[in-house]
Amino acid sequence: MNGQAILDMLPMLAQGALLTLQLVFMSAFAGLCLAVPMAIARVSKNPWVSVWPRLYIFFFRGTPLLVQLFLVYYGLGQFEAVRASFVWPVLREAYWCAAITFSLHTAGYITEILRGAIQAVPVGEIEAARAIGMNATQIYKSILLPRAFRIALPAYGNELILMLKASALASTITLLDITGMARTVYAKNYLPMESFVTAGAFYLVITYVLTHLIRFLEKHLHPDRKEPVVIIG
Amino acid sequence: MIDLHGFGAQLLAGTAVTLQLTLAALILGLILGLLGATAKLSQSTPLRWLGDGYSTLVRGLPEFLVVLSFYFGASQALMAIASKFGYNEYIDVSAFAAGTAALGFIFGAYASELFRGSIIAIPRGQAEAARALGMSTRQTFFRITLPQVWRIALPGLGNLFMILMKDTALVSVVGLEELMRVTAFAVGRTKEPFTFYLAAAVIYLILTSVASYGLRRLEKRASLGIRELAQ
Numbered sequence: 001m002n003g004q005a006i007l008d009m010l011p012m013l014a015q016g017a018l019l020t021l022q023l024v025f026m027s028a029f030a031g032l033c034l035a036v037p038m039a040i041a042r043v044s045k046n047p048w049v050s051v052w053p054r055l056y057i058f059f060f061r062g063t064p065l066l067v068q069l070f071l072v073y074y075g076l077g078q079f080e081a082v083r084a085s086f087v088w089p090v091l092r093e094a095y096w097c098a099a100i101t102f103s104l105h106t107a108g109y110i111t112e113i114l115r116g117a118i119q120a121v122p123v124g125e126i127e128a129a130r131a132i133g134m135n136a137t138q139i140y141k142s143i144l145l146p147r148a149f150r151i152a153l154p155a156y157g158n159e160l161i162l163m164l165k166a167s168a169l170a171s172t173i174t175l176l177d178i179t180g181m182a183r184t185v186y187a188k189n190y191l192p193m194e195s196f197v198t199a200g201a202f203y204l205v206i207t208y209v210l211t212h213l214i215r216f217l218e219k220h221l222h223p224d225r226k227e228p229v230v231i232i233g
Numbered sequence: 234m235i236d237l238h239g240f241g242a243q244l245l246a247g248t249a250v251t252l253q254l255t256l257a258a259l260i261l262g263l264i265l266g267l268l269g270a271t272a273k274l275s276q277s278t279p280l281r282w283l284g285d286g287y288s289t290l291v292r293g294l295p296e297f298l299v300v301l302s303f304y305f306g307a308s309q310a311l312m313a314i315a316s317k318f319g320y321n322e323y324i325d326v327s328a329f330a331a332g333t334a335a336l337g338f339i340f341g342a343y344a345s346e347l348f349r350g351s352i353i354a355i356p357r358g359q360a361e362a363a364r365a366l367g368m369s370t371r372q373t374f375f376r377i378t379l380p381q382v383w384r385i386a387l388p389g390l391g392n393l394f395m396i397l398m399k400d401t402a403l404v405s406v407v408g409l410e411e412l413m414r415v416t417a418f419a420v421g422r423t424k425e426p427f428t429f430y431l432a433a434a435v436i437y438l439i440l441t442s443v444a445s446y447g448l449r450r451l452e453k454r455a456s457l458g459i460r461e462l463a464q
Contacts, residue, residue, distance in 0.1 A: 064413070066413060067437060070426070070430045074427075075426045169297055183301065186305065192305035196306065200302070
């Protein structure tokens with residue numbers, strides 16, 4: 001191992017880490033926003049409603065992320081209509097292509113997580129809400145969704161970590177995230193072990209921090225699990 | 234239908250390579266997973282550390298980074314070893330070998346955790362009964378524990394298999410002529426990226442659908458004689 005080479009690449013990798021984090025948080029947030037309506041449609045009893053999220057999930061979970069990324073980054077440019085339209089300045093950028101693809105991809109997984117969580121809310125709570133006269137919108141807004149978010153949080157945390165690891169693919173469409181930086185460094189110094197192991201260390205640190213962040217949130221959102229405060233006096 | 238400009242046969246050939254890579258990595262991954270689980274459950278502390286370290290480390294790294302490290306790192310490592318024996322030529326590691334090793338290594342890390350859980354899930358009394366009947370440790374493992382581990386671990390292994398199948402696309406980046414690489418080649422020739430990446434997506438969808446159907450059948454077969462919980 002060449003210690004100096006590792007020190008030299010740290011600033012570049014830190015810069016890459018910023019891009020990685022941007023992509024991950026952006027897609028995790030956008031993915032969640034997309035997933036909420038899809039999950040509600042997915043649990044619908046009407047087959048004509050639930051079929052669309054089903055197809056969406058089937059596609060995004062059944063194909064590799066790399067194919068999805070290339071479909072957006074290289075594929076959309078095939079159509080003259082896309083190139084002539086106002087969205088082209090956005091879709092031409094590798095950065096936005098990665099952000100969009102990652103969001104759509106993770107949305108498919110989060111929809112399934114939320115569906116499981118919605119179905120895990122005890123039926124009795126919904127019956128109780130109906131009994132006191134809440135309508136469907138109110139039930140979703142104040143009972144089902146808040147409960148579902150809490151139930152889904154650990155799985156959402158897992159998805160966040162998976163997204164962090166999947167974001168390494170951004171380097172295949174020229175973006176300089178952690179992996180992209182590592183590949184650039186390797187192309188210059190020809191030290192594969194140093195370059196990739198150091199990049200790996202960055203990912204491990206981020207994974208570690210994210211896991212604890214989720215655990216903290218989980219504690220915060222579950223006041224019922226806190227130890228009771230005993231006042232002796 | 235989609236016009237593939239005569240690249241259909243090449244896409245199929247690429248699909249065949251994808252399948253070969255999946256199978257090779259699966260076999261390596263299952264072996265590594267069993268070894269890892271054995272290490273995690275062993276009496277020796279260093280072995281336990283090794284097993285835990287393996288899965289903790291690999292599960293925290295991007296699959297793509299592991300593939301890149303294996304491909305670029307392997308030739309350097311092999312050359313370093315070979316030079317100790319006086320061989321100083323450049324050694325090129327094939328993308329297929331590096332891809333198999335990387336994907337199998339990743340699969341093994343996840344599978345070791347899965348196997349560990351499944352082995353613990355088997356009631357202790359069964360192994361004790363086998364020992365009481367005079368079976369050796371090895372016989373107990375292969376005749377009593379392993380067949381049941383298979384049944385318990387199968388749903389989890391199925392998920393891992395599907396992930397593995399999709400991860401094979403990563404090996405295209407280091408030059409293996411599998412489905413993604415062949416598709417990129419066709420795109421370069423025809424300048425129709427959407428058509429061809431969509432065709433590749435459809436092929437992956439077919440592969441994963443067939444796999445998930447096969448896995449459900451396997452699960453049913455493995456659970457013959459197991460009562461389902463009364464609902």
